[in-house]
Amino acid sequence: MSKGITHIDTAEYYGGGHTEEIVGKAIKNLNRKKLFLTSKVWTSNLKYNDVIKALENTLKRLHTDYLDLYLIHYPNPDIPLEETLKALKELKKHGLIKNFGVSNFSLDLLKKAQKLTENTIVTNQVEYNLLKKDKEMLKYCQENNIILTSYKPLIDSIKFRLPDAKLKILEQLSKKYNKTKAQIIINWLISQKNIITIPKSSNKKHIDENIEALDFKLAEEDIKKLDTL
Secondary structure, three states, rough: OOOOOOOEEEOHHHHHHHHHHHHHHHHHOOHHHHHHEEEEEEEOOOOOOHHHHHHHHHHHHHHHOEEEEEEEEOOOOOOOOOHHHHHHHHHOHHHHHHHHEEEEEOOOHHHHHHHHHOOOOOEEEEEEEOOOOOOOOOOHHHHHHOEEEEEEEOOOOOHOOHHHHHHOOOOOOOOHHEEEHHHHHHHHEEEEEEEOOOOOOOHHHHHHHHHHHHOOOEEEEEHHHHHHO
């Protein structure tokens, strides 16, 4: 845990499982109950038995006996969603996962998934940022108590993709609050109902910067400014 950060997001696909192994080593001596571990099952492993096996391997690599959240990484049109959800329901029943959700699902597919299971689809992890905002998705999540988990919140190449006029607004807010542009974006995201975000943290400086995005509050008018970008 670093300065209060307890949510760790990984996946069997990352590094062919090696990322989970690294996470497992990093958390080995930490209090498991204070961590929130999320991992994802890859699109080729969505048949019933494959989901069960995939989780078994993930738990071994992470050196834990349960996940707080398990996600379908990407939908697979060649494997019935019902079959995958049946496996997730079984894993939850036996306490191997506490919650399950989806990632990279369209709004229609998210609605279908929720209809196919009596368990709550707790989140849809999708790309959501200043340049890619699915307002219909967010509205549905807000109305149905589903968390929208934003990945790539900072836009890898924001300097090159964000039009000058809009970048200027972001820079103005950065000066107003004495925060970096990244901190403004993170704060804008989590200021909205039912949104959390998982910014990449590749070094200590970035981790500290992310944490400091939580110690101020954007004015409602500034949130709306960013909403219109």
